[in-house]
Amino acid sequence: MDIERRLQEAGIKPTAQRLTICRYVLEEANHPTADDVKSWMDQNFPKVSLATVYNTLNLLVEHGIVQELRLPHDGRVVFDMNTGPHHHFLDEDTGELVDLDPSQLKVEHRLGSEFDIRQVQAVLIGRKKKR
Amino acid sequence: MDIERRLQEAGIKPTAQRLTICRYVLEEANHPTADDVKSWMDQNFPKVSLATVYNTLNLLVEHGIVQELRLPHDGRVVFDMNTGPHHHFLDEDTGELVDLDPSQLKVEHRLGSEFDIRQVQAVLIGRKKKR
DNA sequence: ATGATTGCAAATGATTTGCATCATA
DNA sequence: TATGATGCAAATCATTTGCAATCAT
Numbered sequence: 001m002d003i004e005r006r007l008q009e010a011g012i013k014p015t016a017q018r019l020t021i022c023r024y025v026l027e028e029a030n031h032p033t034a035d036d037v038k039s040w041m042d043q044n045f046p047k048v049s050l051a052t053v054y055n056t057l058n059l060l061v062e063h064g065i066v067q068e069l070r071l072p073h074d075g076r077v078v079f080d081m082n083t084g085p086h087h088h089f090l091d092e093d094t095g096e097l098v099d100l101d102p103s104q105l106k107v108e109h110r111l112g113s114e115f116d117i118r119q120v121q122a123v124l125i126g127r128k129k130k131r
Numbered sequence: 132m133d134i135e136r137r138l139q140e141a142g143i144k145p146t147a148q149r150l151t152i153c154r155y156v157l158e159e160a161n162h163p164t165a166d167d168v169k170s171w172m173d174q175n176f177p178k179v180s181l182a183t184v185y186n187t188l189n190l191l192v193e194h195g196i197v198q199e200l201r202l203p204h205d206g207r208v209v210f211d212m213n214t215g216p217h218h219h220f221l222d223e224d225t226g227e228l229v230d231l232d233p234s235q236l237k238v239e240h241r242l243g244s245e246f247d248i249r250q251v252q253a254v255l256i257g258r259k260k261k262r
Numbered sequence: 263a264t265g266a267t268t269g270c271a272a273a274t275g276a277t278t279t280g281c282a283t284c285a286t287a
Numbered sequence: 288t289a290t291g292a293t294g295c296a297a298a299t300c301a302t303t304t305g306c307a308a309t310c311a312t
Contacts, residue, residue, distance in 0.1 A: 069203070070201055070202070070203050070204075070205075070206065071201070072200070072201050072252055074201075075201065075206050075208075077206075089242065089246065089248075092249065100240070100242070103241075104240060104241050104242060105238065105239070105240040105241070105242075106238070106239045106240075107236065107237070107238050107253055107255075108236070108237045108239075109231070109235060109236040109237075109255060110234075110235050110236070111220065111231070111235060111236075111255070114259055114260045114261075115220065115255070115257060115258075115259055115260075116257045116258045116259070116260060117220075117255050117256070117257040118223065118256055118257040118258070119255070119256040119257065120253065120254075120255055120256070121203055121253065121254045121256070122238055122251065122252065122253040122254075123251075123252045123253075124238075124240060124242070124246070124248050124250070124251055125248070125249055125250040125251070125252070126246060126247045126248040126249040126250065127246075127247045127249070128245055128246055128247075129245045129246075129247060130245075
């Protein structure tokens with residue numbers, strides 16, 4: 001799909017650096033950190049500043065184009081192009097992060113009606129056997 | 132229960148500062164951050180250093196006496212005296228964090244047998260209506 | 263030229279580390 | 288007195304901010 005249009009529809013001016021960041025985050029990367037984005041940019045768009053990387057990622061989050069995720073094992077934020085409701089599996093050996101859609105994982109709660117639940121985030125942590 | 136004994140059984144020398152930190156974290160506090168512990172200590176044990184607070188909390192985590200938790204809305208670590216399997220509700224207005232035991236929240240997954248799941252962490256985010 | 267965007271460097275916040283001092287077995 | 292614990296300050300890591308230079312409209 002057309003990234004330029006997506007940005008424009010969100011009211012974000014599609015500058016060269018923003019488009020390049022989006023190409024990576026939306027089409028190529030898998031749950032990158034800001035630092036992953038910066039490293040990739042260093043090789044594909046010389047001279048972007050780290051500030052621009054953060055500014056752009058935060059813009060994308062504010063406009064719902066990506067989601068930010070904080071995982072239990074690491075204080076850093078990772079960015080997820082999948083903005084629908086879903087959960088995650090984290091491989092504790094490799095750090096690999098796999099999206100789990102709601103059909104693969106269900107969360108059921110019995111909280112009283114005074115709890116107004118807006119969001120559910122589950123993380124399964126373990127190992128994926130190579131076979 | 133006897134905190135001094137608990138530390139000794141874990142092989143941790145029960146110094147005055149450690150005992151005082153434990154009294155707060157294990158008996159009084161509710162999901163405190165390192166900074167919460169430091170503030171409380173400032174009023175109950177003048178002159179503890181922040182380093183000692185962190186060292187002690189990390190010791191407690193290493194010995195399984197408390198659990199560390201990283202929540203989605205905030206990069207800081209919070210410490211949980213409840214070390215059994217349980218989940219959390221986070222009030223997005225107040226920041227209040229409530230433990231949910233497994234009878235209140237169930238996570239079911241249909242992942243292939245190549246996934247060896249060791250840990251499940253669910254966070255429900257929303258509001259608790261005051262009534 | 264006007265306002266938005268960028269890059270740089272300095273600031274911030276959380277946590278860790280190095281090291282000299284201190285307490286206690 | 289030897290080992291380990293503490294306090295302090297400096298270091299580190301992730302992220303944010305201020306501001307001047309630059310770009311696009």
